[in-house]
Amino acid sequence: MKVALVHDWLTTCGGAERVLEQIIRVLPEADLFSLIDFLPETERGFLGGRPVRTSFLQRLPWARWRYREYLPLMPFAIEQLDFSGYDLVVSSSYAVAKGALTGPDQLHLCFCHSPMRYAWDLQNQYLKDSGLDRGLRSVLARWLLHGMRNWDVRSSTGVDDYIAVSRFVARRIRKAYRRDATVIYPPVDTETFAFSEARREPFYFTASRLVSYKRVDLMIEAFAGLPDRQLVVMGDGPEAARLRTRLPPNVRLIGPQPLSVLLDHLQRARAFVFAAIEDFGIAPVEAQACGTPVIALGQGAAPETIRGLDSPQPTGVFFPQQTSQALRSAIMLFERESSRIAPEACRANALRFSVERFRLELDQFIRERYAHFRQELAAVAD
Numbered sequence: 001m002k003v004a005l006v007h008d009w010l011t012t013c014g015g016a017e018r019v020l021e022q023i024i025r026v027l028p029e030a031d032l033f034s035l036i037d038f039l040p041e042t043e044r045g046f047l048g049g050r051p052v053r054t055s056f057l058q059r060l061p062w063a064r065w066r067y068r069e070y071l072p073l074m075p076f077a078i079e080q081l082d083f084s085g086y087d088l089v090v091s092s093s094y095a096v097a098k099g100a101l102t103g104p105d106q107l108h109l110c111f112c113h114s115p116m117r118y119a120w121d122l123q124n125q126y127l128k129d130s131g132l133d134r135g136l137r138s139v140l141a142r143w144l145l146h147g148m149r150n151w152d153v154r155s156s157t158g159v160d161d162y163i164a165v166s167r168f169v170a171r172r173i174r175k176a177y178r179r180d181a182t183v184i185y186p187p188v189d190t191e192t193f194a195f196s197e198a199r200r201e202p203f204y205f206t207a208s209r210l211v212s213y214k215r216v217d218l219m220i221e222a223f224a225g226l227p228d229r230q231l232v233v234m235g236d237g238p239e240a241a242r243l244r245t246r247l248p249p250n251v252r253l254i255g256p257q258p259l260s261v262l263l264d265h266l267q268r269a270r271a272f273v274f275a276a277i278e279d280f281g282i283a284p285v286e287a288q289a290c291g292t293p294v295i296a297l298g299q300g301a302a303p304e305t306i307r308g309l310d311s312p313q314p315t316g317v318f319f320p321q322q323t324s325q326a327l328r329s330a331i332m333l334f335e336r337e338s339s340r341i342a343p344e345a346c347r348a349n350a351l352r353f354s355v356e357r358f359r360l361e362l363d364q365f366i367r368e369r370y371a372h373f374r375q376e377l378a379a380v381a382d
Contacts, residue, residue: 001087001088001370002085002086002087002088003027003029003030003031003086003087003088003089003090004030004031004032004033004083004086004088004089004090004100005020005023005024005027005030005031005032005033005089005090005091005092006032006033006034006078006081006083006089006090006091006092006093006097006100007020007032007033007034007091007092007093007097008034008035008092008093008094008095008096008097009034009035009036009037009067009095010034010036010037010038010039010052011036011038011039011064011067012039012040012043013039013043013046015113015186015280015282016092016094016113017046018186018187018189018282019092019111019113019165019186019187020046020092021046022187022355022358022359022362023090023092023111023362024046024047024048024050025359026359026362026363026366027090027366028048030090031053031086032047032050032051032052032053033052033053033054033081033083033100034052034053034054034055035054035055035057035058035067035074035077035078035096035097036054036055036057036058036063036064036067037052037054037058038063038064038067053081055077055078055080055081056077056080057070057073057074057077071144071148072144072147074095074096075096075099075148075151075155077096078096078097078099078100079099079100079101081100083100083101083102083106084103086102086106087106087107087370088106088107088108088109088366088370089102089106089107089108089109090108090109090110090111090366091108091109091110091111091159092111092113093110093111093112093113094112094113094114094116095116096116096155097110098110098112098155098156098158098159099151099155099158100158101158102158105377107160107369107370107373108158108159108160109159109160109161109162109163109365109366109369110159110161110162110163111163111165111184111362112162112163112164112165112169112173112181113165113169113279113280114165114169114172114279115152115172115173115176115177116148116152117279118145119145119148119149119152120149120152120172120175120176121172121175122213123142123145125213127141127142129212129213152176152177153176153177156176156177156179159179160369160373161182161369162177162179162180162181162182163181163182163183163184163362163365164181164182164183164184165183165184165185165186165279165280165301166183166185166279166280166300166301166304166305167183167301167304168279168300168301168304169181169279169280169301170183172279182365184358184361184362184365185280185304185305185352185353185357185358186280186282186353186358187353187354187355187357187358187359188282188285188286188289188350188353188354188355189286189355190289190350190351190353190354190355191355192259192263193263193266193286193287193289193290193350194263194289194290195289195290195291195343195344195347196267196290196291198267198268199268200268200269200270201268201269201270202229202230202270203229203230203231203232203268203269203270204223204229204230204231204232204269204270204271204272204273204295204331205231205232205234205265205266205269205270205271205272205273205287205292206219206231206232206233206234206235206272206273206274206283207233207234207235207262207265207266207283208233208234208235208237208276208283209235209236209237210233210235210236210237210238210239210240210243211237211238211239212239213276213277214239214275214276215275215276215297215322216233216235216239216243216275217239217242217243217246218275218322218323218324218327219231219233219273219275219327220233220243220246220247220248220251221324222324222325222327222328222331223248223250223251224248224250224251224324225324225325225328226250226328226331227248227249227250228250229250229331230250230251230252231250231251231252231273232251232252232254232265232269233251233252233253233254234254234255234256234257234261234262234265235255235256236255236256240253240255263290266286266287266290266292267290267291267292269287269292270293270338271292271293271294271295271316271334271338272284272287272292272293272294272295273294273295273296273327274294274295274296274297274302275296275297275322275327276297276300277297277299277300277322278300278301278302279300279301280301280305281296281300281301281302281305284296284302284305284306284316285305285350285353286350287346288305288306288315288316288346288347288349288350289346289347289350289351290346290347291343291344291346291347292343292346293315293316293317293334293338293341293346294306294315294316294317294346295316295317295318295319295327295330295331295334296316296317296318296319297318297319297320297321297322298318298319298320302318303318305349305353306318306349307345307349309333309337309340313342313345313348313349314337314340314341314345315341315345315346315349316334316341316346317330317333317334317337318330
């Protein structure tokens with residue numbers, strides 16, 4: 001079996017790349033493709049030195065820094081990559097990788113992190129956050145996204161089977177493509193993020209890229225109304241400067257930190273705070289792996305990875321809406337009910353998402369689906 005593995009783009013090592021690393025472990029002989037590859041040398045270790053075959057976008061001006069501006073060319077670019085010599089194509093897609101062209105004698109499996117959120121249900125939010133919600137530039141952006149949706153639906157039919165990162169994403173796939181998906185939760189490094197007997201300290205903690213949809217601003221606003229509680233925010237991003245101008249005395253923004261500092265805070269914090277609508281959300285699972293409860297927005301995939309107070313062994317508390325008042329109420333509820341949340345229960349819940357579990361489930365899915373596909377081809381030949 002000759003295998004190709006195609007990823008949208010390689011520019012930094014984020015959540016999708018953590019998944020890609022484990023897919024490579026399951027398919028170590030696969031050839032790797034990506035629209036562009038500008039991954040820093042310090043972050044390339046998970047590729048194991050393997051070459052990356054890229055598209056013509058790699059050679060376009062300013063592609064290293066402004067590759068997102070080439071979005072209109074990406075559907076065309078992915079279709080120019082040649083997969084004709086492969087028996088199995090596995091795409092790791094949150095944008096256009098699933099548009100890889102394959103033939104009737106090739107099996108295409110897509111590990112779908114999500115359909116393009118900015119082109120589908122979150123279009124208006126992305127346009128607003130980008131300052132493109134009105135005027136001529138807004139009209140042009142909306143027309144572009146309309147075309148991307150048309151291509152996205154057309155290219156979705158070329159995938160034989162979808163894997164979704166959560167039931168939440170499976171519903172999004174069903175809505176956008178009218179296709180069912182098998183849920184295989186992403187891998188979380190539950191060995192590195194280990195349980196500690198360290199004494200809990202009276203501060204709350206969050207770690208996140210400082211971008212608008214993470215709603216760190218909402219957390220800051222909530223804690224501004226709770227001046228006797230402390231919040232520590234770790235991370236960096238385009239929202240950092242704006243957030244620093246509105247920090248109350250009880251909120252500290254400590255910027256990006258090494259893994260050792262992240263682990264130390266997770267193992268000492270009273271609870272981890274999470275206010276985003278995420279397709280999966282690795283950070284809350286990492287917190288639980290350290291035995292730390294989570295106070296989270298009860299939307300997106302969070303109800304799949306956190307056990308609320310209605311569970312026999314809860315690991316966190318949900319708040320229903322993205323408002324500072326809802327978060328404050330959840331914090332007060334957590335403090336009243338925290339004795340019900342055992343660190344051991346948090347750890348046990350996180351182990352459901354281990355790296356080993358991911359590899360086993362993905363390997364089994366690929367083997368079973370490929371064997372079935374070969375049987376179908378043999379039946380047609382007979």
